[in-house]
Amino acid sequence: MYYCSMYSREILKGILKPIILKLLSENRRMYGYEITQRVKTLSQDKILIKEGSLYPTLHALTKEGYLVTESVMVDNRTRKYYSLTPRGKEAAHPMIEEVLEFRETLKLLFGTKPASA
Amino acid sequence: MRLSQSQQQVLQHYMNSHGMQNQSLKSDLLDHLSCKVEELMDEEKLGFEEALERAQIQSMPNGPQEFERDLKLLTTQKSTIMIRKIAFLGGYVSALCLCLSILFFALSSFENKKNALRMNSAQMEYELQENNHPTAFHNHPIYKNMVAQSAESAIVAYRQYSRAEKLLMASIFLLVTTFLPYLFFAGYRKQSPEVEPI
Known part of the structure; x- marks a missing residue:
């Protein structure tokens, strides 16, 4: 269980980390639910991140030192905001570049427009 | 719509009943579930019970302990x-x-x-x-x-x-x-x- 979207799991597997790092590099801090909603909106409902993928990845990134958390009490519950550490900021740029480069390579392989039926 | 304290307690009880060890992950999931329930109550005009049931099915079909297992595997x-x-x-x-x-x-x-x-x-x-x-x-x-x-x-x-x-x-x-x-x-x-x- 990774994503629920119009794209197959095989295609999307591996880009969750760059997605999280990209969003956090553009926003000072975000919480889990906010990340899923932002991805849903930005991808025009084409990528819906499953919680089963998001939270283990967020925690793994935190453990690896890319993210740091900040707990805030909101409506009688604890909300954890994630933000990039200096190491995370350093890692975000090359990871995003790699995805963009990969996109260009895919264009070379498959062309820029979907093949007509 | 914001959840009341008693509704929050229902969610807290649900999370506790699954014996999660990782408190950090537990608070993440509790907040996520709360947000989801609030969204369903707001956008689909569902009652709390129905919204909770749907949120559980959509967000944690195999229970919150599955997240803990996945995290363990990943790390x-x-x-x-x-x-x-x-x-x-x-x-x-x-x-x-x-x-x-x-x-x-x-x-x-x-x-x-x-x-x-x-x-x-x-x-x-x-x-x-x-x-x-x-x-x-x-x-x-x-x-x-x-x-x-x-x-x-x-x-x-x-x-x-x-x-x-x-x-x-x-x-x-x-x-x-x-x-x-x-x-x-x-x-x-x-x-x-x-x-x-x-």
Whole structure:
């Protein structure tokens, strides 16, 4: 269980980390639910991140030192905001570049427009 | 719509009933579930109970403990691979040492056997020569030559035996410290039942 979207799991597997790092590099801090909603909106409902993928990845990134958390009490519950550490900021740029480069390579392989039926 | 304190407690109870150990992940999921329930109540005008049921199905169909398992897998993957590599390398070197030990032990045995045969053949050679008296064999050049060769052979046999002994010890040590613990631990993990939620 990774994503629920119009794209197959095989295609999307591996880009969750760059997605999280990209969003956090553009926003000072975000919480889990906010990340899923932002991805849903930005991808025009084409990528819906499953919680089963998001939270283990967020925690793994935190453990690896890319993210740091900040707990805030909101409506009688604890909300954890994630933000990039200096190491995370350093890692975000090359990871995003790699995805963009990969996109260009895919264009070379498959062309820029979907093949007509 | 914001959840009331009693509704928050229902969610808290749901999370607690699944026996999650990771408090950090638990608070993440509690907040996520709360957000989801609030969204369903707002956008689809559902009651709290119905919204909670739907949020559980959509967000955590297999319960929140599944997230904990996934996280464990994700964060221990590298070390598990490393442990496996060490265990299999230890097992391989242990098997290699055992094979070499058997080889040296066999060579040592052959050397001893060769020595005994040399002794017999020298005696036979001496006895076959005419005019030789059996009592004078110890002074005969055949005997002296044989003793020199036997001494050399005994040293070689001793060295090979010593090597076999060391390799056997290394093999057992590697097997006991690397491969066997991994094998038993893997077997234990397969046999041990899943922890039941409290």
